[in-house]
Amino acid sequence: MESLFFELGLVIISAAVIGAICYYLKQPLILAYIGAGVLIGPFGLGLVHEIETIHIIAQVGIMLMLFLVGLEMNPARLKNLGFVAFATGIGQVLFTGIVGYGIAYLFGFPLIQAIYLAIALTFSSTVIAIKIIYDKRDNNALYGQVAIGVLLVQDIIAIIALLVLTGFQVGSFDFDFAHFGLVLVKGVVLFTLVIIVARALLGYVYNKIATSHELLILFSLAWAFLIALLSEMIGFNVEIGAFIAGISLASLPYTFEINAKAKILRDFFITIFFVGLGAGLVFAAMGPLVVKFIVLSLFVLIGNPIIVMVIMGALGYDKRTSFFTGLSVANISEFSLIVVAMGLSLGHLDQGVVSMVTVIALLTMTMSSYMMTYNNWIYNRLRRILTIFEFRKAKTKLSSKKVGMSNHIILLGCGQMGHTILEQIKGFKEDYLVVDHDNSVIKDLIKKGITCIFGDIEDAELVNELDLEDAEIIISTLPSPEDNLFLIKHLEKIPHNKRPIIIVTSDSGREGLELFNRGADYVILKPYLGAEHIHDINRQLYGLEEETGLSLVQDVAEESKSKFKSDHDYAKVLHNLNKLRLREIKQKIAKRHIVLEAKNNTEGAIQ
Secondary structure (H helix, E strand, O other): OOOHHHHHHHHHHHHHHHHHHHOOOOOOOOHHHHHHHHHHHHOOOOOOOOOOHHHHHHHHHHHHHHHHOOOOHOOHHHHHHHHHHHHHHHHHHHHHHHHHHHHHHHHOHHHHHHHHHHHHHHHOOOHHHHHHHHHOOOOOHHHHHHHHHHHHHHHHHHHHHHHHHEEEEOOOEEEEEEEEEEHHHHHHHHHHHHHHHHHHHHHHHHHHOOOHHHHHHHHHHHHOOOOHHHHOOOOOOOHHHHHHHHHHOOOOOOHHHHHHHHHHHHHHHHHHHHOOOOOOOOOHHHHHHHHHHHHHHHHHHHHHHHHHHHHHHHHOOOOHHHHHHHHHHOOOOOOHHHHHHHHOOOOOOOHHHHHHHHHHHHHHHHHHHHHHHHHHHHHHHHHHHHHHHOOOHHHOOHHHHHOOOOOOOOEEOOHHHHHHHHHHHHHOOEEEEEEOHHHHHHHHHHHHHOOEEEEEOOOOHHHHHHHHHHHEEEEEEOOOOOHHHHHHHHHHHOOOHHOEEEEEEEEOOOHHHHHHHHHHOOOEOOOOOHHHHHHHHHHHHHHHHOOOOOOOOHHHHHHHHHOOOOOHHHHHHHHHHHHHHHHHHHHHHHHHHHHHHHHHHHHHHHO
């Protein structure tokens, strides 16, 4: 016990230390956890020996992950995934599986091993993709929504694959239909009973305990462990049981609270999982498989994104959305490791193949973390090449933009916040244009007669089409700071006296001040303000009061840079800078109107 406590402590400490270094160097934390495992494991310093025990503890992280995936499986969420998520998810699994099997077969792997490899290559890491998507605040972006949908479809298929593996007996390649049928019937009965109990009893219980956040999360975890244990008793693995437990709670109104609290525990155990993964590597066992490992890894890193881009391109999606979605599946999943681990326990695979799949997982997880983190940078360098995957020009069909607009408002992003702003703009401005990267949003706006255009602000063709220099104000509700910085940089090319006012949103004071110093005229901090504050800005700009002020904005911004200790400090300074800048904006708009009126009068006199 003392040895286990010592080794578990080493796992946490090494992960924290190397994680801090990677965070400072702006590298993916998953890389730090895996590196920590390699460092303290048998291949490194040899400080950890209880690998199996650590893997058992790490299994709790996988179980909690599937519990949270189950929580996301409510009927409304599945309905909202849309055709593209199902088509892309199923298509990617089929094509990757077929091509993966072909590669494994050509390399001379026996039939059963080739099938296992094909299955392992098809599933992508939900943990990594969703973590990075949320870290980049891209969960509301079109590609983020599609990617999460595709991953959920993959998870469902992975659960089915794990279920099928229960039909094999240990040491046999023959599928035992009787055993599988019995397990399947038990599983259906368990699932049915769990759903009935959840609907009949758990709703009442949760209503009683919901006021206590501690009891709410404790009861939810107890429910997950209870169903996981029952699942193991009938022949399933605990991961499937946890998944069923999550589904049973998915329709309750407390899933958001459960999700938020359970994610903390999940991340802790997932950290142990990745460290244990690195510590358990057996590099010697896969020595003869190096060439095969490299080829299969390249197939996952390059082939998976290409397959996704082809499918999404055929469905009419633009190259940027397809590319970003493709990068999110450029790895193999924790499910893949569970599948090959079951294959090893059944005697279908040897340690060399398992080690090879593990190393493929580590490499693809690490590389895809970089690819997703720097997806904008990669996209900008491959943009011209990626045009071959854009089979249909969606944006030319999804547009109701008027020709020759001037002195208009451009609203970038029409999500929940953008829609609220649009309702106000319609009341006081005749000329306005909405730009969004979600084709369903644009189709809905066109039906309502709203002037709009489909596209991405980082698309050079779109930017030219927007006639930015003729706009009066640009309001951006885009969640990505990179998109806002790209917009600001493009506006720098326009002469200052013709440059429109640019109002952007930000999720943090630090990030907001950076946008301000890079050239944004006004920055809205969403956690503090939001759409209602933009309403107030519009009322002041178009409504009445005349104020005069000094141009102190840049001086205050520069002077304050070194005095911040927290994000709240950034927010307070940014708020004061915004108040100063608002006076200048009002004066600029007034001058613009005077110039425009004089121009119109001159043109009228000439005529």
